[in-house]
Amino acid sequence: MRQSRHIGKTLREAPKDAQSAAHALMVRGGYIQQLSAGVYSYLPLLLRTLNKISQIVREEMVAAGSEEMLMPALQSRELWEETGRWERYTAIDGIMFAFKDRRGAMVCLGPTHEEVVTDILRRDLKSYKDLPKSVFQIQTKFRDEIRPRFGLMRAREFIMKDAYSFDVDEAGLEVAYEAMRKAYHRICERIGFQYRAVAADSGAIGGSGSQEFMVLADTGEDTILFCDACDCAANQEKASSRLEEFEQETELKPMEAVLGKGLIGTGPLSEFLKIPLWKTTKTLIFEADDKVVAVMVRGDCDVNEIKVVNRLGCKSLRLASPGRIKTLTGAEVGYAGPIGLPADVLVLADHYVNGRVNFECGANQTDHHNVNVNFGRDLPLPEFGDFRMAREGDGCPQCQGKLQSARGIEIGHIFKLGTKYSEAMGCKVLDAQGKSNPVVMGCYGIGVSRIAAACIEQNHDDRGILWPPQIAPYQVHLIALNLEDEEINRQCEALYARLQSEGIEVLFDDRPLRAGEKFGDADLLGLPIRLTISKRTGDQIEFKLRKEAKPEMVSLEDALVRIKGICGLK
RNA sequence: CGGAGCGUAGCUCAGCUUGGUAGAGCGCCAGCUUUGGGAGCUGGAUGCCGCAGGUUCAAAUCCUGUCGCUCCGACCA
Structure with missing residues (x-):
């Protein structure tokens, strides 16, 4: 992409309402633009990253045996009344966008899809032989957040992958849950997160067990507690702990x-x-x-x-x-x-x-x-x-270790739902004895747009973003200086064409600007590899990694080998 | 929902107390100079001062209402 044609200008100053590093950098870099409270346009650069994150998630879902589909965001009140969540989500929690259509029927914008997916599957499932099933979608979700915050971190409209599993019994759910748990770990590893999976409260969704995937960041909204000796880890709102107990007097004194x-x-x-x-x-x-x-x-x-x-x-x-x-x-x-x-x-x-x-x-x-x-x-x-808030320094509930604390950003949450929804909605199958049983469900969410924000939160410096190559909008930022020189101009165009023909994704800064502005933008946008061509570089190319301080001069062939190595291309 | 703050140029903000010709920096346009970390000079364009009503000879400024955005708290697949 030629930067001269690219939409999404960089800003020198962060808008005053930027509330976190990731938010400010995304606005300054022209990655997002706010439309209203908690509602953002994903500008071209960010969309590329979101698509890459989605693709990683998609690949891992498919590898875990889940099938992709796409459900409506616009849903009817009737379905939500079947599970009793209409009142909870509209009147009590007020988290759901709900309004009347022109015929006077109440409709809502889906914050989650348990009802819709259960409705689809209950028509499909007849026998235990039809199970197990697993389905996922990547879609825009809507939540009327009381207080949207931190840009994409807590938005009212956001992109999420949600998956649902359907099994004949608890043992089947266990298998499905475990497959998803492993897939979530692979997703976090592929993106390169420093993260932790922790035991979590299952909240309004309900169910018997759940884990959250927390990206570690000081600006995270959640506090997690983890043992310094074993692998016990939990969200503070769920965590239990062991306290020191003291020797008691033997004689009861008068009150x-x-x-x-x-x-x-x-x-x-x-x-x-x-x-x-x-x-x-x-x-x-x-x-x-x-x-x-x-x-x-x-x-x-x-x-x-x-x-x-x-x-x-x-x-x-x-x-x-x-x-x-x-x-x-x-x-x-x-x-x-x-x-x-x-x-x-x-x-x-x-x-x-x-x-x-x-x-x-x-x-x-x-x-x-x-x-x-x-x-x-x-x-x-x-x-x-157990009604007590566990704290850092408390004893681990499972071993003799001590609990430590960290702040985290919740990017994924997996739940064992059980039969809450299948029972309420009559999603049942016949077992081998001809008896009808509700299917056992699980649901598994991961925030695609939130992953992008969390990734920046974890990978930035005072000048800008440092994208990991796997999800960077482009892999290479080609900086052309001295474009007034015909020869250099030709050289840059040739290099741009060559890189593209090699399958490398390039953002080509062909704008007639000063070096300082171009380098400043390159640092801000944070693409992993920067190549510079100028009257100083001769027949070589200046090669610099965003995460390294110093550039070096390399030949074209050298540059190609290195770039492909970093990007995992052959 | 409770408490608070802010809406003035594309962005960051001053002006409002004490009513009287709407401002700065950055950005934008043109020219000249400059040219590897956001350059200099000269000239130029840009505003329903969030919206509506009120007070006044006169309102960005005072009053009322309203909408929007934000902060703190409660809340949060």
Whole structure:
């Protein structure tokens, strides 16, 4: 491609709303242009990269035994009502674009395709002999994100590959899931990501198990925890951990309420009471849909709300308002405890709240704290479970190692769905006994446009992007200087033609600009190989890798060999 | 949805407090000079000051409404 004809001008200054390195570089490089909040045009250079990413994903999907198709983005309300997700996605979460067509029928733009694919397959599948099946598509998806952010990283319209598997039983799902898991690893490796696969919460999609593929980057929106000794790794919202436990007193002391005026927070409280932090207790009051729930964690811990939501199966969970807390506990915020709450308040407690003798907790009376509290004697046993936020430095739940943390960008997520959708939509097959069973499904998403953003986030310097050759829009950036010289002009044209005839993808900077501007643009655009021809280069070519600081002079034949080596061409 | 900020030239932004001829840098066009890391000089073009209403002799500026974009939070296959 001749740069003089190319659409997508580079900018010297980043627009003020650029929120991350990748976002700013994509805008400056003319890779994307914003149309409205979270909605972007993919300009020619980025489209080439997106196509290359799609092709890698496609190849790995096909290799994993999945078949490609394309489903409608425009979907009808009826299907979504079959699974009960219409209300959840429109009214409750509001994540789905939904509107009336001219006949007055409600339609939506698909944020995901479980309903549509299940509808297709339920017409196709009759017998267990028809299984297994696996299908995928690469398509634009729509999500009415509450807050679009970071350019393509969290957009309202984005490109995604989604795949779905259909099996006769859990064992079949296991095989399909494993094939996808391996394919996802291969995709990440082919793109050259530094990444981690972590255990994840399955969220609104539902299902029994899931893993996220996280590209490591400080600007990532997720925190992941991983063991420094074994391969245990999880998203923080899912992670569990092991805490240090302490030797307990053998004698139960009498419970008493002590005055600790204005003491809010377990830190100051433990100092004031001269007891270790682990003896204190945080009791948080939540409103879960229309019920009130109290959640207790050890004073040195925090509540993981997602774990609470999963335990309760509620649609929404939020901290109760100060006014509500006062009516429920009779005290200001900061003094809530499990003793003396209204009978209809469910009390949940993290495992590590248990096993303590003579512990502290709020007294439900302003400025007062109960000390020497003991389960069984002073209050009934609450429902115990894992409701605690795991943190860096905690013990690994599987071995004696310690958890470390990192920030990550979620680029892929694989789920074992089970029969949630097949059951709701009647996607069933007859087994060998002639009995009808819902098929067991899995779903597997990977963000194509997000991969491009994550790749830049992980591969850039202060001057611009450093594309890996596999997904660079072009492999070679041919820079022509001194074009006013007829001879050099001819030489450049010949080289451009030769490179193309060798199957090399070239962006040819044939613009009559100064050297500084051309080199600056080349660094910004970030193509892996830069070739320069000028009056200084004679019959040689200046060869420079974007990731290296220094250029070198090589012959044409040398250059071709090197380029093909880097690009994996013969 | 709660809190906040910003909409002025293609881009980054000043001007608004205290109403009175719409500005700068970069970019763009032309010419001359320059020519390997965003050059210099000269000349030039470019604005429904987001939109609508109000106050006023007079509004980019003050008031009201509205739309858009953004930030923080809640939320998030």
